[in-house]
Amino acid sequence: MKPSEFLGPRAEVSEPELRRGVRDLMWDAAFASGVGAINSGVVLAAFALHLGAPNLVIGMLAAAPFWSQLIQAPTVSLVERVRRRRQICIAALAVGRLALAPLIVLPFLHQPAIALTVLIVAIAVHYGFNAVCTCSWNSWIRDLIPERELGAFTARRSSYVAAVTLIGSLVAGVALDRPQSLGGQDVVFAGLYAAGFACGIMSTFKLASAPEPMMAPPGPPMHLGRLLRLPLRDGNFRQLMIFLSSWQFAVNLATPFITVYLLRQLGFGLTFVLALSVVSQLSNLAVLRGWGVLSDRFSNKSVLAVAAPSFIACIAALVVASQIENRLWAAAYLVVLHAFMGMASAGVGLASGNIALKLAPRGSATVYIAANSLITSAAAGAAPILGGVFADFFARRKLTLSLQWSNPGGVYELLPIELVQWDFYFLIAAVLGLYALHRLTMVKEQGEIENQQMVQEVLLQARRTVRNLSPVAGLRVATAFPSGLMIGLQRLRLEARRERLRARRRMHARKPSIPRASRTTAGNT
Numbered sequence: 001m002k003p004s005e006f007l008g009p010r011a012e013v014s015e016p017e018l019r020r021g022v023r024d025l026m027w028d029a030a031f032a033s034g035v036g037a038i039n040s041g042v043v044l045a046a047f048a049l050h051l052g053a054p055n056l057v058i059g060m061l062a063a064a065p066f067w068s069q070l071i072q073a074p075t076v077s078l079v080e081r082v083r084r085r086r087q088i089c090i091a092a093l094a095v096g097r098l099a100l101a102p103l104i105v106l107p108f109l110h111q112p113a114i115a116l117t118v119l120i121v122a123i124a125v126h127y128g129f130n131a132v133c134t135c136s137w138n139s140w141i142r143d144l145i146p147e148r149e150l151g152a153f154t155a156r157r158s159s160y161v162a163a164v165t166l167i168g169s170l171v172a173g174v175a176l177d178r179p180q181s182l183g184g185q186d187v188v189f190a191g192l193y194a195a196g197f198a199c200g201i202m203s204t205f206k207l208a209s210a211p212e213p214m215m216a217p218p219g220p221p222m223h224l225g226r227l228l229r230l231p232l233r234d235g236n237f238r239q240l241m242i243f244l245s246s247w248q249f250a251v252n253l254a255t256p257f258i259t260v261y262l263l264r265q266l267g268f269g270l271t272f273v274l275a276l277s278v279v280s281q282l283s284n285l286a287v288l289r290g291w292g293v294l295s296d297r298f299s300n301k302s303v304l305a306v307a308a309p310s311f312i313a314c315i316a317a318l319v320v321a322s323q324i325e326n327r328l329w330a331a332a333y334l335v336v337l338h339a340f341m342g343m344a345s346a347g348v349g350l351a352s353g354n355i356a357l358k359l360a361p362r363g364s365a366t367v368y369i370a371a372n373s374l375i376t377s378a379a380a381g382a383a384p385i386l387g388g389v390f391a392d393f394f395a396r397r398k399l400t401l402s403l404q405w406s407n408p409g410g411v412y413e414l415l416p417i418e419l420v421q422w423d424f425y426f427l428i429a430a431v432l433g434l435y436a437l438h439r440l441t442m443v444k445e446q447g448e449i450e451n452q453q454m455v456q457e458v459l460l461q462a463r464r465t466v467r468n469l470s471p472v473a474g475l476r477v478a479t480a481f482p483s484g485l486m487i488g489l490q491r492l493r494l495e496a497r498r499e500r501l502r503a504r505r506r507m508h509a510r511k512p513s514i515p516r517a518s519r520t521t522a523g524n525t
Contacts, residue, residue: 007087009212013144021144021210022153026160028210031203033161037168039100039196042277045259046176046270047189048119052112055260059388061123062256066248068127069377072370073228075135085136086212090204092136096129097200103193107186135370142357142365143213148296154354155292158346162285166278173274216362231371236444237359241375243439244352247308248380250432254315254425256384257391261422262334266321272331276338283342291347300355301445307347308440312433314341318426323417355445387425395421 013021037043048061079085099122106122109115145153172192179185231237262273295303317337324330360368401417419427 007090007208007212008084009086009214011214013211013213017211018144024206024209025141026157027206028203029157029160030164031199031206033164034168034199035097035100035196035203036161037165038172038192038199039103042169042259042270042274043172043176043192044123045256046263046273047107048116049260049263050107050185050189051115051119053116053119054388055257055391056385056388057116057120058260059256059384059386059391060120062252062384063381064120064123065127065130066252066377066381068124068131069134069373069381071128071131072135072373075132076228076367076370078132079136079139083215084212085140085215086208086210088136089133089140090208092129092132093200093204093207096126096133097197097204099123099125099129100193100197100200104190104197106193107189131373135373138357138369139215139365140212142360142362142369143215144211147358147362150357151292151296151350151354154350155289155295158292158350159285159288162281162288162346166281166285169274169277169281173271173278176274177271228367228371228374231360231368234368237368237372239439239442239444240355240359241372243436243443244356244372244376245379246432246439247352247436248376249383250312250429250436251315252380252383253387253432254318254422254429257387257422257425258318261318265420265422266330268331276334279335280338280342280345283339284346287343288346288350291350295351295354299445300351300358301440301443303347303351304355304440305437307344307351308433308437311341311344311348312430312437314344315426315433316430319419319423322420322423355443359445391421394424397421397424399424 010017044061045058048058053061075088079088082088102118102122106115106118109118175182175188175192176185179188182188182191231241259273262268262276263270291303291307314337321330321334321337324333356369356372357365360372397420399419401419402413403416405412
């Protein structure tokens with residue numbers, strides 16, 4: 001079979017081929033998440049700090065995956081002209097994964113300026129070609145997976161990603177915790193990037209095995225600018241893009257610097273930071289399928305209306321960690337907080353990706369998703385760069401808030417709060433996140449429900465999960481209590497409202513009626 005035939009689209013994808021393709025896509029997700037777990041995130045930030053990177057470089061590395069999405073603009077024309085999405089995806093992915101190879105020898109290049117330059121270029125190339133792949137992949141998967149199965153597919157794939165990311169984070173944590181026994185920190189970083197490169201090769205091979213259906217017949221040729229303006233004319237999709245771009249800006253102003261915050265401002269070790277990542281992944285994995293069930297049963301907007309405010313609250317709550325003087329209590333607080341962040345981010349990640357796919361018209365998914373990626377990625381990429389630029393500005397500022405109680409026995413200080421450097425970022429991100437949540441209310445999606453009802457469904461879903469996972473009766477009762485209480489209170493309110501209406505009717509029935517003539521006479525008098 002010729003390579004063009006092997007990677008070419010098919011007029012019809014049978015049910016067995018679809019199921020095999022879904023399995024291959026799950027393997028692709030597993031290997032691809034292995035690359036992310038040991039070559040990006042906390043490991044990449046730690047690697048950059050190991051090479052002597054300043055805050056601006058940390059911000060540039062965090063912005064690279066977002067700014068690279070701008071390459072999707074010409075990729076749209078490429079996909080529409082070539083109409084072989086799998087070939088485009090595999091070719092771009094192969095080049096992007098090859099860019100990771102120089103990072104294997106980079107730890108041994110003991111020249112910080114050159115090492116950081118190579119790191120930035122390699123990461124930019126890696127994410128740039130990944131963006132080309134993502135553009136064609138989104139359209140490919142939109143046409144391959146039936147719409148009724150899209151939520152379950154995304155949740156299952158995300159579960160694979162979370163599970164492998166968890167394992168990869170554990171492996172990276174153990175390796176970085178014992179660098180001397182493995183030959184030194186340079187050898188450890190080189191080994192992690194070599195393992196990531198191997199996972200990337202396997203991911204590319206598995207993705208190439210998934211089938212691709214034929215694209216819908218092309219319409220009349222249009223200029224790229226006109227194609228990208230189509231989603232902007234769609235009022236509802238335009239509101240979605242405003243929400244996603246403002247959300248990405250708010251979140252990425254703070255989250256790329258959490259690792260730096262934990263390592264430098266709070267003084268925790270890299271092993272503990274990776275342990276927090278593991279906690280977040282575990283909680284993410286525990287609730288992901290539940291979020292998928294809720295998104296399929298109701299709507300993605302309803303999931304976002306609960307998960308997004310929770311995530312914003314967790315970002316703001318990071319400030320509390322810097323106010324706790326006892327390191328043991330601060331560590332315990334961060335563990336609990338990261339567990340909640342993982343649960344909230346699972347819902348946000350699942351629903352924000354699904355809602356864009358769902359609101360994009362079938363046959364035009366490439367253009368709609370690309371336009372959404374361009375706008376949201378520009379906003380998300382600008383945030384960490386601005387954060388890196390102003391990091392030194394906030395590092396020289398401090399805001400102290402204090403409550404004092406005076407009595408004859410002396411003066412007592414209550415709840416002293418001292419904000420420095422990254423604390424400002426978390427609070428600013430929370431305020432911007434509130435604006436993003438306001439924009440979410442303007443998006444319309446079929447099946448959305450009221451927030452109160454969605455909270456009840458989340459609690460009921462948690463109750464079912466705990467019943468299945470835990471044999472502890474007390475824990476089951478504890479999780480059953482809030483949802484039962486909310487439903488009971490709602491019923492009491494409804495009953496009280498009905499009783500008030502019945503009382504009004506009885507009072508109206510007892511009130512004597514005044515004849516019209518009498519009312520007229522009284523009025524004239």
